[in-house]
Amino acid sequence: MINEKYKYSELTGQIIGAAMELHSFLGNGFQEVIYQRALSHELDLRNILHTREVEMDVMYKDILVGQRRVDFLIADKISVEIKALTQLENVHLAQAINYLEAYNLQIGLLINFGETKLKFHRLENKKFKA
Secondary structure, eight states, rough: OOOSSSHHHHHHHHHHHHHHHHHHHHHHOOOHHHHHHHHOOOOHHHTEEEEEEEEEEEEEETTTEEEEEEEEETTTEEEEEEOOOOOOOHHHHHHHHHHHHHOSSSEEEEEEEESSSOOOEEETTTTOOO
């Protein structure tokens, strides 16, 4: 899972590993909040610094237009959005990328626990401003 072409590859690999452990234990079929709570516990067990349900500002041309909760903010640099759907759609990928852009985070993960096999996507914000 570690691939040096990805920024924060080691940390995203650890997060994905935690999600795989969780999915292998619980399987699919639970509500998203169950996976969110369990993933938080697994991240704690692995000493991965994270915050759950972080409310973040959404800006539009330098004005605050609202707020959105990111499922997880990992080490103040990676967003993790989780789903519990039978299948991810392109709209879910677009939503996760939009959150990265709105929060000005460079890297994110979209993880779906709802399928029989865990599905995940590493995402990069092409509009990231350092």
